[in-house]
Amino acid sequence: MALTYYIDGYNLLHSSARLAKLAGADFEAARNGLVDEVARFCIATGEEVRLIFDGRGKRTGHVPATPGVSGLKVTFTPHDRTADAVIERAVYQASHRGRVVVVTGDRGIRDLCVGLGALVMSPEHFFSTAHAVYQETSAPTLAQQSVQTMGCVEDRLDEVARDRLAALRMRLDS
Numbered sequence: 001m002a003l004t005y006y007i008d009g010y011n012l013l014h015s016s017a018r019l020a021k022l023a024g025a026d027f028e029a030a031r032n033g034l035v036d037e038v039a040r041f042c043i044a045t046g047e048e049v050r051l052i053f054d055g056r057g058k059r060t061g062h063v064p065a066t067p068g069v070s071g072l073k074v075t076f077t078p079h080d081r082t083a084d085a086v087i088e089r090a091v092y093q094a095s096h097r098g099r100v101v102v103v104t105g106d107r108g109i110r111d112l113c114v115g116l117g118a119l120v121m122s123p124e125h126f127f128s129t130a131h132a133v134y135q136e137t138s139a140p141t142l143a144q145q146s147v148q149t150m151g152c153v154e155d156r157l158d159e160v161a162r163d164r165l166a167a168l169r170m171r172l173d174s
Helices: 009-015 017-025 027-045 083-093 107-116 123-150 159-173
Strands: 004-008 048-053 072-076 100-103 119-121
Touching: 004 009, 004 083, 009 017, 009 027, 009 048, 009 083, 009 123, 017 027, 027 048, 027 072, 027 123, 048 083, 083 100, 083 107, 100 107, 107 119, 119 123
Parallel strands: 004 048, 004 100, 048 072, 100 119
Antiparallel strands: none
C-alpha cells in the first residue's frame, strides 16, 4: 500500500543540524541539499512525496529542482498561505488519510493531522528512516560496483598466465 508524504520543508531543514548549519552560510544550498535527500528517499522507496516550502511571495508553484524523480513534487506556497496550511488542506482532502504521512516537528499541525486520521513522523525519525532506506538500497549497488572494479580475471593474472590464456584463445578461435 503506497503512502503519500507531506513534508514541511523548512521545518525539516531546520531540524537537521548539518543542513541548518549550511543554511547559515548558503540557504539555497541547504534547501537544495534537503531536496536531494528527499529525492533519494523517493527513489529508494517509490513513495509519493510532496515537499512544501513556505513561499511568502518569493516563489510559487512547482519547482523542477529534481527532474526525473518520479513521485517527488517540490512546491513553494503562495504568499498568503503557509506550508502548514497547505498540508492541513491536503490531509483534509485526502480520500485515504490513513495512507498520508505528515513530516513536521510542529506540534499543532501534528495534532491536527492525527485528529484527521493521518500518520505523523518527526523530522528526526524521517531522517533516520531515509538514512536506513538509503543504506539498504545502496549496499547491493556498492557490492556490484566493487565487483565491476575488480575487472576481468585475466587482469589479475601474471604475464606468463596471460600469455598462456591468449594462446589458448587463439587455438580455440581457429
